[in-house]
Amino acid sequence: MSKKNLEKPPVSKDVLSPLSNTEPLSVEHPTAQDLREDEMVESVSGMDSSYQEIFNGEEKVESEIPAPKKHKNALDPKDDEFEKGRDITRGTPADDIIVKMRDVRISFKIGTLERVIINHLNLDIKRGEILGLVGESGSGKTTIGRAIIRINKVSGGEITYNNVKISGKIPKKRERLLKTKIQMIFQDPGDSLNDRANIDYIVSEGLRAFHLYDDEADRVNKVTEMMQRVGLRPEYLSRYPHEFSGGQRQRIGIARCMVMNPEFIVADEPISALDVSIRAQVLNLIKQFQQERDLTVLFIAHDLSVVKYISDRIAVIYAGKIVELCSANRLFEAPLHPYTKALLTAVPIPDPKIERKKKIVVYNPMQHHYVKSDAPEFREIEPGHFVRCNTPEFEAMKAELARLGGEKK
Amino acid sequence: MANEKEVVIDVKNLSVGFHVRGKKTNVIRNISFPVYRGETLAIVGESGSGKSVTTKTFTGMLDSNGFISGGSIIFDGLDLAKFKTNDDWLQIRGKRIATIFQDPMTSLNPLLTIGYQISEVLILHHGLSKKEAKEEAIKLLAKVRIPNPEERYNDYPFQYSGGMRQRVVIAIALACRPEVLICDEPTTALDVTVQAQIIALIKELQEEYKWTTIFITHDLGVVANVADRIAVMYAGQIVEYGTVEDVFYHPEHPYTWALLASLPQLGTKDEPLSFIVGNPPSFAGEIIGDAFAPRNEYAMNIDFVMEPPIFKISETHWAKTWLLSPNAPKVKKPKVIEELHLRMKGAATELKRQEGEDYE
Structure with a gap:
């Protein structure tokens, strides 16, 4: 990953430059040199002092929002456990895992009843990839995304971020730090924006909460820059969410997420509520940001066609269990699990001749005939391609793969 | 061929307006189209293009500030545009023309x-x-x-x-065993798997009950299966009308191209998805020329001055764009549209395996 950063043409940095006045906080993954602590400490403490000056001088500018007291909320980068926990000595970028979920169990309590939604979940998200998480409603895909950003509690197992534990009880400092690193884009752009707040407030709320700006001018600069970046006019900053269309609102949602310079994004069905023509815009935007800033994205969706376009790898989830995980192209070439096949036939094909011949397969979970002695496991069937199956199924799928031939390209 | 089929609803020069803050807006602008008995007509367009408003006039369910400002809707010899009181509608609404709404x-x-x-x-x-x-x-x-x-x-x-x-x-x-069933985005709020099942169900029941379906959607991908004819709507007008084959394989209007090209199913990893720049026009002012012109990369000067007439392409297919005028320069359709069938054939691996046949 570090090499990739160094090789980046200067142009891409220019695009970012107005946003990253505070260089060390920029989203680019720090290279080994960047990680030298002295640099980071210096610049951020510099930010603090300048903030104090400006803050004292121009308090009235912020009259709308009660100004938080200095230092109370500011982050101290010395405590950045996530940077310390990050194992940059690992070899190829492909091995560099940002979020690790091990044996994760998530349950909800309804009265005295405990409903286990997710059990024994193992999932690795590699740095810099877009991982698509696909399944029907109720399969637990949103629950997983929310568990990573600590909205849902994990009742067993462990989630780590840069090898630092982020599930269960963690120090407050770590939690605060985490909130700047992980951001979320929500499904419904109508419900996820505060009706009573103007766009300026919505977009800069995170910046304010963590003091990620030098002074008021810097904040305004960052916010305006981000608005333009997502294709909205800076004049819109004084407007309210109801004045925007669905697509515009989702772009505001993306702006508020990206202005924090996150490393990792959970995008929870960001386009399900949008028109098709606007979907493309939002997808392009997310992909652009991801490429520019080397973000890692967990993209949750129920529609395989969308996920195919945007993600590098796809995990198909059914009833809280990941049933198939493999690269996006390969999944479409050689889907193995019956549920994946059923999902694929459900994708509408914009071609009348093909679509009319298509038979919709409905997945029946009873078709597996699993027995206790040979319970299904998550097995690697070819490099990078995992399927949940038992031994006879495994053999059958291997034979199927052999028939289909190896990966194209 | 078109003449042999019985027309169940005939919309002629229909215009619909709304009173908004003391002003009159023109939301449906002079549209005419037939709905054939036993067929499925899909009305496709972005939100705000007037798809729902058009079909709401068929059942008298316009909002209270809406009114039909001209034209006629002939259904079984009755002009629905002339209906005024609730009693008139009781015999039609729900009983002979029923609606399924978006949000269950x-x-x-x-x-x-x-x-x-x-x-x-x-x-x-x-x-x-x-x-x-x-x-x-x-x-x-x-x-x-x-x-x-x-x-x-x-x-x-x-x-x-x-x-x-x-x-x-x-x-x-x-x-009620309706003669016409209006499905107003019946699957937008649903999962793809469920969507596929609901569409299959509607299609199956249609075969059994022999009704006529008007299927409203913003997703062209969805209608490839169900529709017999497609009307593409933009800014209160129908810009292209034809059989499903016409519209998918030989689309002529740049708006149809844009709608098709923005489908993620057609996207490839290496290139960004194409999308329609800008927003649909506001109905507050008068629209001069082709409403789609400001967002259209193929727009010509005339598009900003004069509204294009209807150009007939074949017996069943017409489009409202100056590009079809004999004087217009020949333009190349976007690559995605030309390759549509090819690309989709590639994408249909799973189907091929199921059926073991080549899709031609």
């Missing part, structure tokens, strides 16, 4: 049982007794594939999943 959450009453809501229709329109209505309602529930209909009869909407609620709404529409 809001189209069912949360305080009444599913069974009550279905039998209510049967008692009111068919004059059945309560007992008969219950029997009939259970049959209908079975028809739309609700498992254990006898037990589910007494359940409330919240006990049903989104897909099942939409099935119930279909059952209610079915209860």
Whole structure:
């Protein structure tokens, strides 16, 4: 990953430059040199002092929002456990895992009843990839995304971020730090924006909460820059969410997420509520940001066609269990699990001749005939391609793969 | 061929306006199209293009500030555009022209049982007794594939999943044996898997009950399967009308191209998805020329001055764009459109495996 950063043409940095006045906080993954602590400490403490000056001088500018007291909320980068926990000595970028979920169990309590939604979940998200998480409603895909950003509690197992534990009880400092690193884009752009707040407030709320700006001018600069970046006019900053269309609102949602310079994004069905023509815009935007800033994205969706376009790898989830995980192209070439096949036939094909011949397969979970002695496991069937199956199924799928031939390209 | 088919609803020069803050806006601007009996017409367009408003005029369900400012809607010899009172509509709405709405959450009453809501229709329109209505309602529930209909009869909407609620709404529409069924984005709020099932169900029931479907959607991908004809709508006008083959394989209007090209199914990893720049025009002012011109990369000077007339491409296919004028320069359609069938053939691996045949 570090090499990739160094090789980046200067142009891409220019695009970012107005946003990253505070260089060390920029989203680019720090290279080994960047990680030298002295640099980071210096610049951020510099930010603090300048903030104090400006803050004292121009308090009235912020009259709308009660100004938080200095230092109370500011982050101290010395405590950045996530940077310390990050194992940059690992070899190829492909091995560099940002979020690790091990044996994760998530349950909800309804009265005295405990409903286990997710059990024994193992999932690795590699740095810099877009991982698509696909399944029907109720399969637990949103629950997983929310568990990573600590909205849902994990009742067993462990989630780590840069090898630092982020599930269960963690120090407050770590939690605060985490909130700047992980951001979320929500499904419904109508419900996820505060009706009573103007766009300026919505977009800069995170910046304010963590003091990620030098002074008021810097904040305004960052916010305006981000608005333009997502294709909205800076004049819109004084407007309210109801004045925007669905697509515009989702772009505001993306702006508020990206202005924090996150490393990792959970995008929870960001386009399900949008028109098709606007979907493309939002997808392009997310992909652009991801490429520019080397973000890692967990993209949750129920529609395989969308996920195919945007993600590098796809995990198909059914009833809280990941049933198939493999690269996006390969999944479409050689889907193995019956549920994946059923999902694929459900994708509408914009071609009348093909679509009319298509038979919709409905997945029946009873078709597996699993027995206790040979319970299904998550097995690697070819490099990078995992399927949940038992031994006879495994053999059958291997034979199927052999028939289909190896990966194209 | 088109002449042989019986026209069930004939829309002629229909215009619809709304009173907004003391001003009159023109939301549907002079549209004409036939709906053929037994067929499925899909109306496709972005939100705000007037798809729903058009079909709401068929059942007299325009909002109170809306009005039909001109034209006619001929249904079985009656001009629906002339209907005024609620009594006029009672014979048509629900009984002969029924609607399925987008959101199954809001189209069912949360305080009444599913069974009550279905039998209510049967008692009111068919004059059945309560007992008969219950029997009939259970049959209908079975028809739309609700498992254990006898037990589910007494359940409330919240006990049903989104897909099942939409099935119930279909059952209610079915209860009256309508001649025309308007499906207003019936699957937008649903998962793809459920969407596929609901569309299959609507199609199947249509074959059995022989009704005419008007299918409204913003997703061109969805209608490839169900539609016989497609009307593409933009800014209150129909910009392209033709059979499903016409529109998918030989689209002529740049807006149709843009709609098709923005489908993620057609995207490839290496290139960004194409999308339509800008927003649909506002209806507050008068629209001069081709409404799509400001967002159209193929726009010519004339598009900003004069509204394009209808150019007939074939017996069944027409489009409203100056590009079809004999004087217009020849333009190349976007690559994606030209390659549509090819690309989709590639994407249909899973299908090929199932059927073991080549898709031509």
